[in-house]
Amino acid sequence: MREILKMNYTDVTEFIILAFFELPEMQLPLFLVFLIIYMMSLTGNLLIIITVCSDSNLHSPMFFFLTNLSFLEICYVTVTVPKLLAVLIAQNKTISFMQCMIQMYLFLVCTGTEAYLLTGMAYDRYVAICKPLHYTSIMNKKVCIILAIVSWMIGFLGVAPQVTLISQSSFCNSNEINHFFCDMAALMTLSCSGNIVIENINYIESFLLGLSSLLLTIISYVYIISAVLKFKSAKGRQKAFSTCSSHLTVVLLFYGTTFGVYLRPQSAHSVDLNKLLTIVYITAIPLFNPLIYSLRNKELKETLWKTIWRTIFLPQLKK
Template structure:
């Protein structure tokens, strides 16, 4: 399917995802790289979920949110990478209009949800360090459940305005998406409809649903760091900081890559650069998060080590 007639979206029944067609000689290598990353991401996050669920000592608010985050990362990488693998190895580059809109919505859904889950986790660390005597009262099961549910609901509802507007746009330039999934920015470049509405929605929602959780997370860590610095000994400060270091690392990684992709001056924007940054953003975070928590969190690392020893003992016998 080549050029699409100047008509509304009903004339477009499918799109063609170009993927990394600019590197024809590297398709097999890229397939193997992304397949390994995908499998490691899924297995790593499943390992965290199963370990936390199996160990009663890890049944705390912090690890409750970590289970939500790990499940989110599995969904996040699954909504984009399998289609990319099909594009690379089977040359199945077509995606239907409805599937494309669904993929875009799910991608935005999981991205927005992660913003709020990380904010809930920052609040949990704030209460644990700044108000430890009331921690179990404040962060009770009901509050944790509400925070998680609200994060998922906001994340699910957030993309509807953008997806609705784009789905009603006219795609008259081409049906070839210069990306490896149905990225909103890539689709906007194909539209011959007025894009000011979607740009305004992105600006408003970006400020509300992006910078609001970011600001709340920053405020939480200002109080956390202030409380840690007031502790008497270096050992106490190190112990307090170790309880939030893994989460802080994930926050810096997520916001750093997100802003690197979406908050760039228009003068330096290019679709090729956007695609390259996005592939790092999509694949690195789900892969690195399990490593960060398993290596930097002493409780989780200890539980994983015990599980490994139990398996070794089982196989020896």
């Protein structure tokens, strides 16, 4: 009996990422699609960071949080997409155990951090609309830095227990991950150890951290909407809502895709759907966030075009 148990457990040193193995004829087209999305996400978010940092008129709390968000989106796609590209074009499907754990950890860090950065941005909009006379004193530089640091700390520390427990788990004979990156749920299906503790920690963390960030964001918008509806001027209401529309769109996109991935009922036929939802979650948000903010914010849009003209087109004309 002891020998049988030993055969069922193996010391896994590497994993095999299957990615989209069920679509062998689509490997090259998928590579091109994800490469274009990756490059567009990097370019869009880098442009926002450069634009905000180079223009003193954009050195406000809202744009401070936006640069943090753009940097986070760059981390999002860089953690997962390059390995996916290697799997698709070079068929380099293996990933070491340590690399897999690091990739999973950093991905979860990005998810947790984004939730609280969006909460900090919601609070910024609440102060700007509900307490405009005290905005500069409340949302001072120190407060903004503290909110950003707390968001990143929650992201880095909040997921450490689950990743530590998974890294210490025993895995069955199969080391094939039916996903395009080291997803925690996919790894838990390969684990021969009991996952009850990890699942309980996930539920507790989702309740304490995930729902708390969502609840705080909702509360901020309840106060914002109630304050805006009291405005006598229709133009004032429109202007107030326009300052929140970009952030609200990003919040709906983030939580909509997050709930679709993590709160969807599990079933034996949900693996492919889970991969599809996750790829939308990972690629759509970093790609659309810079577009949403640049198109909906007039001040950022104008400065962004000036930056593009000054850094790209003007040097070409001089040549």
